Amino acid sequence: MNLRSIIALAFSSLMSRKGSAILTILAVAVSVMLFLSVDKLRTAARTSFENTISGTHLIVGARTSPESLVLFSVFHIGNPSANMTWESFEWLQGREDVDWAVPISLGDSHKGHRVVGTTTDFFARYKYRNETPLTFSEGEAFADLFDVVIGARVAEEQGYKLGDGIILTHGLGDVSFSGHDNLPFRIVGILEPTGTPVDQSVFVSLEAISAIHVGWESGAKSPIANMMTPDRVRGMDLETHSISAALVGLTDNKRLFLAKRSIDTYPQEALLAAIPSQAIASIWKLIGVAERALLAVSGFVILVGLVSILTAIMTSLRERRREMAVLRATGAGPHHVMFLLISESALLAALGSLFGIVLTAIGLYVLAPILETRFGLALSDFGPGVFDLQVFLAVTIIAAILGIVPGWQALRNSLADGLSIKL
Incomplete structure (x- = not known):
């Protein structure tokens, strides 16, 4: 009895027990699909996280x-x-090694969405995922003092459209009683979805940030703030005195570390220049524990699937004692019986793994557009790859090793029974 005939016999034996074999294959397929899906989504999440901002040097x-x-x-x-300080920003903007600089001012919100004060350069300079620029699905950048641009998720969640009026609030809560009710804004632009925090943001000019804080210098709303009207504010000096941060693009990427050192040692103010890619990688190390834990859990699910193979074969041994005796009578040696059970275990695992890989590819292919639009997860490679092949081989080999257990039990039964089957 050669290797090919034993494998063919193992396949025929499985086909004679289609019900339990199919259930076992499905159990392995689901566990493999879960493991591979978690791994691919984990990789996509990390890539998308790292590509939240692109093309900004500092x-x-x-x-x-x-x-x-x-x-x-x-x-x-x-x-x-x-x-x-604004003076430091002007110094930064005027440096020879700085190609562009975009100011950012934070502090207010709108129904839980962050309000970002900036300039129209933000919409041209901010890039994400392989230097993809921001684009407008409707409207354009703000031009008037009380114009506002909103991200795609803000528009979707709040049901906003062009021309709608909104009220900004002081602070970051979803519900605030410190609103700038007397200074309403008008939506003039809605951005395309990006899968980044831009989708959840509300953008206004730096002058608008200064305007809504007239009378709020102490941090609380004063009677002066209640007296402000749009027309009255327009006639005031709305000079910006400070900002939260600045996005910087350099003229030459080779001067990155020299520029960073120069900014970090700026004598007029204690500044810090952060390299986005390095900082984001460091942040991922902190939050990446959860995704590694999830991958470990899905790995244990595969082990459960493999145990189901062992359980299915072990429970069938008592019913198959006559089959084993017949095999021994027709010339099959002890090692043939052992290899038969190992082959069955490996076949169940191989078929289950293959089915799981196919299900993963199909599922991610269907969900890819939704995951990218809703969650910013760009699945560039959802088809079978090297890692899928490694999982296939690992699951099959482990199952074959586990098949030694029922193989040894079947061998003992056949040696004890001889040609007389004990029922």
Whole structure:
């Protein structure tokens, strides 16, 4: 009895028990699909996270940690511990090695969405995912003092359209009783979805940030603030005195570290220049524990699937004692019986793994547009790859090793029974 005939016999034996074999294959397929899906989504999440901002060489703000600076300026999480003066921004903007600089001012919100004060250069300079620029699905950048541009998710969640009026509020809560009700804004632009914090943001001019804070100098609303009207504010000096941070593009990327050192040692103000890619990688190390834990859990699910193979074969041994006796009577040796059970285990795992890989590819192909639009997860490679092949081989080999257990039990049964089957 050669290897080919044993494998053919193993396949025929499985086909004679189609019900349990199909259920076992499905169990392995689902576990493999879960493991591969988690791995591909984990990779996509990390790539998308790292590509939240692209083409910006430095982010400059008041001295703090690089991670904190990137979190509040790019991801809009938290607030700066201190602001950067406008004089320092002008110095930064005038440096020979600086090609462009875009100011950012944070502090207010609208129904839980961060309000970002900036200039129209932001819409031209901010890039994400392989230097993809921002584009407008409707309207254009703000031009008037009380114009506002909103991200795609803001428009979707709040049901906004061009021309709608909105009220900005002081602070970051979803519900605030400190609103700038007397100074309404008008939506003039809606951005295309990006899968970045831009989608959840509301953009106004720096002058607008100054306008809504007239009478708020103490941090609380004063009677002067209640007296402000749009026409009255327009006639005031709305000079910007400080900003939260600045996005910077250099004339030459080779001067990155020299520029960073020069900014970090600026004598007039304690500034910090953070390299976005480095800070984001550091942040991912902190939050990446969860995705590694999820991958480990899905790995244990594969083990459960493999145990189901072992259970299915072990429970069938008692019913198959006559089959084993017949095999021994027709010339099959002990090692043939052992290899038969190992082959069955490996076949179940191989078929289940293959089915799981196919299901993963189909599922991610269907969900790819939704994941990119809703969550910013760009699945560039959802088809079978090297890692899928490694998982296929690993699951098959482990199953073959586990098949030694029922193989050994079948061998013992056949040796004890001889040609007389004990029922």
